[in-house]
Amino acid sequence: MLGRFNSIIAMASNAAKQAKLPMADAGFPNLTNIENDPKETTIQSCKSTFVTANCAVPSAIRTVLPDLKKLGMYYGIYTGIGTLSLLVLKNHIRGHKTNDFIDSLYMCVVTMTTVGYGDLYPHGIVPELVCSVLITAGMLLFGIVVKIAAKYLVFKQQAVLLNALQVSRKIGPMEALNEIENLKIDYTKCMISLAVLGVHFVIGVFVLCTLEKMESDDALYCAISTMTTVGFGDESFSSEFGRTFGTIWIFTGTSCLGQLFLYMAEVYTDIEAKKFVKWVIASNVIDRDEIEAADDLEKDKVHGAADFILYKLKDTGKIKQEDISSTMQDLDIKDRSVFNAIPARPSEK
Numbered sequence: 001m002l003g004r005f006n007s008i009i010a011m012a013s014n015a016a017k018q019a020k021l022p023m024a025d026a027g028f029p030n031l032t033n034i035e036n037d038p039k040e041t042t043i044q045s046c047k048s049t050f051v052t053a054n055c056a057v058p059s060a061i062r063t064v065l066p067d068l069k070k071l072g073m074y075y076g077i078y079t080g081i082g083t084l085s086l087l088v089l090k091n092h093i094r095g096h097k098t099n100d101f102i103d104s105l106y107m108c109v110v111t112m113t114t115v116g117y118g119d120l121y122p123h124g125i126v127p128e129l130v131c132s133v134l135i136t137a138g139m140l141l142f143g144i145v146v147k148i149a150a151k152y153l154v155f156k157q158q159a160v161l162l163n164a165l166q167v168s169r170k171i172g173p174m175e176a177l178n179e180i181e182n183l184k185i186d187y188t189k190c191m192i193s194l195a196v197l198g199v200h201f202v203i204g205v206f207v208l209c210t211l212e213k214m215e216s217d218d219a220l221y222c223a224i225s226t227m228t229t230v231g232f233g234d235e236s237f238s239s240e241f242g243r244t245f246g247t248i249w250i251f252t253g254t255s256c257l258g259q260l261f262l263y264m265a266e267v268y269t270d271i272e273a274k275k276f277v278k279w280v281i282a283s284n285v286i287d288r289d290e291i292e293a294a295d296d297l298e299k300d301k302v303h304g305a306a307d308f309i310l311y312k313l314k315d316t317g318k319i320k321q322e323d324i325s326s327t328m329q330d331l332d333i334k335d336r337s338v339f340n341a342i343p344a345r346p347s348e349k
Contacts, residue, residue, distance in 0.1 A: 067148050074141055075112075082108035082134050092127040095120040098240040106243040112138045113254045115226055118233035149262055156266070157273045164277040173281050174318070180278055185270050193260040200256050201227060204249050208235075212242050227253045 168176035208219035222235035237246035
């Protein structure tokens with residue numbers, strides 16, 4: 001389990017390449033180009049860049065990458081010290097043995113990923129204390145991995161909100177809401193990660209059947225218990241080459257599974273972020289300044305919600321003044337409400 005989120009490094013690098021969204025409040029240079037473009041160009045660029053499921057912020061990546069570098073260093077130190085310690089204590093390790101170094105590295109990885117087959121285990125006070133330290137340190141590393149993954153998801157959700165607000169200022173809240181409503185959540189990374197996990201699983205089953213001479217049902221059982229980090233230990237790698245392969249396969253397999261979980265969490269975050277962004281933009285469709293300005297122009301009258309709904313529909317081009325006037329005449333309403341009271345925007349003058 002400790003290796004599950006290790007592949008976030010590659011994901012963060014890919015996300016940095018996908019970061020194309022304008023971020024005025026964060027000081028990103030893309031905003032200057034958008035401010036200089038006409039409204040039509042802005043709308044088209046929003047369609048291609050304002051994608052909830054694929055957005056990322058360069059500053060977020062720069063913040064996360066130092067943690068990833070430290071995490072890689074911690075894993076390297078852990079593997080080196082753990083393997084060396086187990087190699088020194090090789091005479092106090094019980095179980096089926098092959099090569100001393102391979103067995104030590106194999107046992108270190110099995111411990112770090114919490115698979116814990118039990119085919120190799122410590123015997124004696126000192127080896128047990130050493131393995132206890134390795135187990136505790138491994139769980140602390142897992143905590144760091146979770147923190148980095150959580151930071152990435154939080155930064156991404158912030159990026160969605162900030163970019164949505166910028167887009168709503170450029171093309172208007174109603175247009176932005178329409179764009180968000182038409183957005184589809186991208187499941188591509190989940191599908192690719194699931195496919196990679198499947199291929200990895202098949203390779204493991206093949207090696208267990210051919211090199212470890214297991215029956216197909218036993219190999220399938222061993223592969224599932226390994227990649228889910230259950231590791232009962234009744235079926236495991238026993239040959240020298242098998243343990244060499246298993247050292248790599250166990251670490252990468254748990255990492256692939258962790259990456260799949262991360263992408264699933266990312267999709268869920270995108271869905272919730274889309275809902276949140278729609279709520280934020282919708283709540284700002286009627287601006288407080290507009291309400292106060294309208295009420296000040298007609299000092300003895302405070303406009304109701306229906307007045308402002310009609311005003312915003314007209315302002316966004318959903319309905320025309322002629323339609324409103326005709327309906328008011330049909331209903332014999334003399335008060336034309338806020339349409340002549342609220343000043344037109346600069347673009348309408």
